[in-house]
Amino acid sequence: MSYTPDSAVRAYIEGHRAAFLDDLVEWLRIPSVSADPGRAADVRRSADWLAAKLTETGFPTAEVWETDGAPAVYAEWPSGDEGAPTVLVYGHHDVQPAAVEDGWHTEPFEPVVKDGRLYARGAADDKGQVFFHTLGVRAHLAATGRTAPAVNLKLLIEGEEESGSAHFPDLVRAHADRLACDAVIVSDTGMWSEDTPTVCTGMRGLTDCQIDLFGPDQDIHSGSFGGAVPNPATEAARLVAALHDEDRRVAIPGFYDGVVELTDRERELFAELPFDEKQWLRTAHSHGALGESGYTTLERIWARPTAEVNGIGGGYQGPGGKTIVPSAAQLKLSFRLVAGQDGDRVQQAVRDWVTGRLPEGIRHEITFWGATRPCLTPLDHPALQSVARAMGRAFGQQVRFTREGGSGPAADLQDVLGVPVLFLGISVPSDGWHAPNEKVELDLLMKGVETAAYLWGDLAEHGRAR
C-alpha cells in the first residue's frame, strides 16, 4: 500500500503552524494540576480556555461540563452529511504535578522551544495531543473545501485523568446520550519511536489495592518476643513472595481466567518491531529484564496481566537498627489486566487468596482503589485500519501496531458507550510523561495534526465499525 499525502493539507498546516504553537504555549502556561487542590482554579481556567479555543476553531458547541471534581470540556461539530459516522475524541486537559526542584532544566509551566522540542508539563501528556485536533480539523476543512467535518466530531477532554479520573465514569454515564458515537479516538498515548510510527490496538486495565496487616497491638521487643509471635512484616513479605511462582506467573488462583491470549499474527507483528532490549532497559532505568516465562518483554508489558508491588512498608525504616517486631505492615499492589479479565473477579480472587494465607494473630484489611478495564481492538477492525492509513499518509510509511501497557479511563468510554476505542498518539518514549523535562517533538506534533486532517475523511469513507 502506498500513502499519498495531501499537499493542500500540508500547506494549510505550514501556514498555521506558528499561531497553533503560540496557542498551545498559552495553554501550557496554565498549571492545571488536578492532584493539587491548590490548583483547582487553574484546572478550571484550563477548561475555560479550551472551550473558548474550540469555539474559535469552529465547533458550534463547546461547553464546560461540571463533575464532582474537576471540569471537563465537551465540543461537538456535526458533519451535516447524511449517515456520517460519529467519532468521539478523548483526551485530558489536566497535568501531572511539576516543580523545578524535581529536576526540570526550565520552569515546567514556562514553555520553552529548543532543538525542535517544546518543553513544558503537559506538552505530550496530554495538551499537545489534544490540541493537534484543532488544527487538524481546520486543515481537513481547508483541504476538502468542506464547512463541517466529514464525520460528526465530538471531543471530550477530561480534567482529572492525572488524579485518577474518579468522576469520569459518572460523567460519561450522565452524558451517554450526547456522547453516543461509532468509535472513540483516544489521543493520550504514544507511538514506537520517531522513525517507527505505530497505532496502539489496546491498553491494559488496572486494579490496585492496599493490604494492611496487623500483628501485635504495638511494636514489641524482638529479644523478648521475637521468634514466638507472628510478624506482620514477615507475613506481608510472604504474601508478596507467593504472588508469583518460579516462572514469575501470577500464582493467585483464577487470576488468568478469561485472558485473551495473543494471536500468532500479533506475536509476529510484535516481533517485527525494531525492539532493542538494551535500549529499552535504559529507558526503563532498569539493569535487567524479568517477567513471565514464555513471553518476550513486549508481550509482557503489552499483552500479559501482572501483579506488581508498588510499595511495601512496616516497622522501623530510620537509620541504623531497631530490634522490634513491628505491629503492622502494608502493601500497595497493582494488577494490570488484559482483555477478557474482569476487575471485580480479579479483586475477589485477590481477597480469597489473601484470606487463606495468613497465620493466626495477623489480621488484615484490603482496600481496592477501583478498577480500569482493559481494551483491545482487533487488527482487522475498519476504524483501526482508517487510523493506520491516516497516520501512514502523514508519516509517509506503513505504520505498525503496538499495544499500551498502561491503563486509562478511555476504557470507561468503551464500556458505557459500547463502541471500540482506537488510539492516535504521536508521543515518543523519550517525552518524559510524569517526569521532569517533559517535551513533545514539534515535527511529530505536526504529524499528529496531519494525521487528524486525513482521518475524518478516511473514517467517513471506510471506517464505520461493523
Added chain:
Amino acid sequence: MSYTPDSAVRAYIEGHRAAFLDDLVEWLRIPSVSADPGRAADVRRSADWLAAKLTETGFPTAEVWETDGAPAVYAEWPSGDEGAPTVLVYGHHDVQPAAVEDGWHTEPFEPVVKDGRLYARGAADDKGQVFFHTLGVRAHLAATGRTAPAVNLKLLIEGEEESGSAHFPDLVRAHADRLACDAVIVSDTGMWSEDTPTVCTGMRGLTDCQIDLFGPDQDIHSGSFGGAVPNPATEAARLVAALHDEDRRVAIPGFYDGVVELTDRERELFAELPFDEKQWLRTAHSHGALGESGYTTLERIWARPTAEVNGIGGGYQGPGGKTIVPSAAQLKLSFRLVAGQDGDRVQQAVRDWVTGRLPEGIRHEITFWGATRPCLTPLDHPALQSVARAMGRAFGQQVRFTREGGSGPAADLQDVLGVPVLFLGISVPSDGWHAPNEKVELDLLMKGVETAAYLWGDLAEHGRAR
C-alpha cells in the same frame, strides 16, 4: 533445700530502706538519656553522682571512666581475705528516652511512689537494680561484722547501654587487667514474676543488618514497564519469605551450625514454670503465637536462634495508590543467636545466602551493625548455684531457672575476661522497660538488696568458678 534468711541482714535493710530509697529517687531525677546528645551533661552528672555515692557506701576506689562516648563508673572493694574470689557486677546508669507525651501518667524523671511501686524512667532498667548493690553490700558487712566484703567486689556501670554500648567492648579491653575476675554478675535483667523468683542462665546474642536492594535507577511506571523488569520490593519480600521454611525454621544454610541444643533437664525446668500463654500473649500485645516447629514458646524466645524482620520499606507508602515499580527497597533484619553460634559466621552465612538469591538487575548492599555474643552458664555451675541460693534465702523459696531472649553487652565481659556471666535481676515483666510508666516493685527491690547481701558470703564459700 531450705533457705534460712538472716535476721541481721533483714533488720539492717529495714533500718536503711528509707534513706536508700531517697538516694535512688535522687539518682532517678537525673535524666541520663544516652541516646540524646542534648542529655550528655546529665549522663555525666549521673556518673559523677554514682561514683560519689559508691565512695560514700565505702568502696575505697570509685572512678568515672571515660570512653569515646558516655562515661562509665568503676568501683572496687577488695576483700582482704586471702584467696577470696573476685566478682564484677555489671549494670548501666543511662536510661531510655522518656517523655510525658509518650503516655506517662507522671513525669518520667520525677519519681513517684504509689501502691508499693516506684515509677520513674530507669526505676527497673537499670538504676534500681544497680543501686540495690549499695545497700546489699552494707547489709552483708553489718550482718557478718566484716569491714570489707567476703569477695573482691568490683562494679562496672556503663553509660551507654541504652544507645548500643558502642564503646563498651573497647572500654573492657582497655581495662581488662583491673576488671579481671572469676565471675560477672549482671544486674540488668528480670525474673519470672512476683511469685516466682528465677535466675537467668543465659542471654541470646544478636547481630542485625540492613539490606538495601536497588532496581531501576528511579521509580518507573508500572504500566509501561511492570511485569518485565525486576522489582526490588518484590525481591526484598522474596528474601524475607525465604528466611524461614514451612516449619518456620531459619532456612539460611549454616545458620544453625554449632547451636547448643537444650538439654532434657532444661526443657523440663522450662516446662515446670507457671507459663500462661494467653497471659504471655497479652504481654506481647500479640494475637497469636507462631515460631519454630517442635519448640514451646519459652524455648523459642530463650533458647532458639531467630531471624526477624524489624523493618521493611520500598516504593510508595503514602495514602492511596501509585502505579510504580520502585527503584529501591530496604530490609532491617536481626538475628538472635544462642550459645555455640558465632556472629561472624552468621553474618557470612547471611551474605552468602543473599548473594545467590537475587535476579539480574537487582543490586544489593548489606550492612551489619555489629554482633553481641550469646552467653549461657551451665545449670550446675557453682557460682550459678550461689546466686540461686542467695536469691532463695531472700525470697524464702527455691528459685527456678530461666533464660533471657534479649541480648546485652554483658557478653562482651564474658568474651574479654573469659569468665562466666551470671544474672541477678528482680525486675518483673510488668515493669515496662523502654515503655511509658516504667516502675519497680519496692518489695522486690528490697529482695534484690537482700539477695546481694547474701551473695558475697555464699560465693566466697561455694561459688568459685571451676
